[in-house]
Amino acid sequence: MALQSGDNEKPISFGYNSMSWKPKSGTGSYWTLLGLRLLAALAAAVATLVMALNKETKTFVVATIGTTPVNLTLTAKFQHTPAFVFFVIANTMACFHNLVMIIVDFLGTKFEHKGHLRYLMPAILDMLNVALVSGGANAAAFMAEVGKNGNSHARWDKICDKFDKFCDHGAGALIASFVALALMLIISVISILKLRANSKN
Amino acid sequence: MALQSGDNEKPISFGYNSMSWKPKSGTGSYWTLLGLRLLAALAAAVATLVMALNKETKTFVVATIGTTPVNLTLTAKFQHTPAFVFFVIANTMACFHNLVMIIVDFLGTKFEHKGHLRYLMPAILDMLNVALVSGGANAAAFMAEVGKNGNSHARWDKICDKFDKFCDHGAGALIASFVALALMLIISVISILKLRANSKN
Numbered sequence: 134m135a136l137q138s139g140d141n142e143k144p145i146s147f148g149y150n151s152m153s154w155k156p157k158s159g160t161g162s163y164w165t166l167l168g169l170r171l172l173a174a175l176a177a178a179v180a181t182l183v184m185a186l187n188k189e190t191k192t193f194v195v196a197t198i199g200t201t202p203v204n205l206t207l208t209a210k211f212q213h214t215p216a217f218v219f220f221v222i223a224n225t226m227a228c229f230h231n232l233v234m235i236i237v238d239f240l241g242t243k244f245e246h247k248g249h250l251r252y253l254m255p256a257i258l259d260m261l262n263v264a265l266v267s268g269g270a271n272a273a274a275f276m277a278e279v280g281k282n283g284n285s286h287a288r289w290d291k292i293c294d295k296f297d298k299f300c301d302h303g304a305g306a307l308i309a310s311f312v313a314l315a316l317m318l319i320i321s322v323i324s325i326l327k328l329r330a331n332s333k334n
Numbered sequence: 335m336a337l338q339s340g341d342n343e344k345p346i347s348f349g350y351n352s353m354s355w356k357p358k359s360g361t362g363s364y365w366t367l368l369g370l371r372l373l374a375a376l377a378a379a380v381a382t383l384v385m386a387l388n389k390e391t392k393t394f395v396v397a398t399i400g401t402t403p404v405n406l407t408l409t410a411k412f413q414h415t416p417a418f419v420f421f422v423i424a425n426t427m428a429c430f431h432n433l434v435m436i437i438v439d440f441l442g443t444k445f446e447h448k449g450h451l452r453y454l455m456p457a458i459l460d461m462l463n464v465a466l467v468s469g470g471a472n473a474a475a476f477m478a479e480v481g482k483n484g485n486s487h488a489r490w491d492k493i494c495d496k497f498d499k500f501c502d503h504g505a506g507a508l509i510a511s512f513v514a515l516a517l518m519l520i521i522s523v524i525s526i527l528k529l530r531a532n533s534k535n
Contacts, residue, residue: 219472328529
């Protein structure tokens, strides 16, 4: 904020110009990108946590000997399905990627870094991150589909009729991950546009 | 090739300069990108065809009544698994994307098109295509893993012990798709580098 003294037309300068942490141009897009990255990191973190904490234990009566029921206790965990493990890894990396990019962008702006890689690296890394999140979210989504509907041709029975809570939480994690993917696609486009705009100068 | 006549220092001009179909600079990277796009389109086409033509029919003896065996004929098709259908769609689109990009790049170069979108659109579209191929390839890979190893926790039996040819062909399609994905990642990086290089001029 530029405070103005009564008789002096010149704004009071605090001498921070060289260390200004806001970019001189495109401040709006800077904040937009920051907000989108925070939202994407949040969505990926939610996806990771909901999936990683997803566990349901149920006891089924499988037989009766005389009048004594024979119980079978089964646990559904995300670790049992490789696609869900990959989902957790991909979303964790997406969360960290966005947080690191926010820090790098902040430092780059703070110290007026004019390196060649300032706009190039985010554009490339965002693209790689999109590939990662897309792979994780789609693999988990199609695996979840088998869990929900089964596959009669392969004789794989659905499990969501037994582990309904596990499936509900999984669906929540998937929604969060696809929100993260959508945000990452937008962020990647913005990174490419920023690279183009800043290469022009 | 610039032919030179004996007494004339000036190379013979064929008057093709204005319609030259090679870019004036970066011819090497032009051919590299063209080659990579052709390879990616080929790999995606192979992945699509091998998966789309993947079908195996087998007859199993499930019971014997007296001396008469009771046969059950089962068919494994890619259409039975949604992940494999998505795989085929994603690879088909990746193949077309690369072919269209080659044509657009060729036309852009031929007519010396200087539009703003010439280098921006490939960078963005390649990134979106990477997301698509990554999603398709990963979804199919994790589904294939269940087919190969089963999932004892969900009581999903492996099917590759019965449909070995189906699984071999599926593995081939997956390898081709991951080759296409690797090429698309390289192509996407090159597109971003080209955008940066050409925005600078």
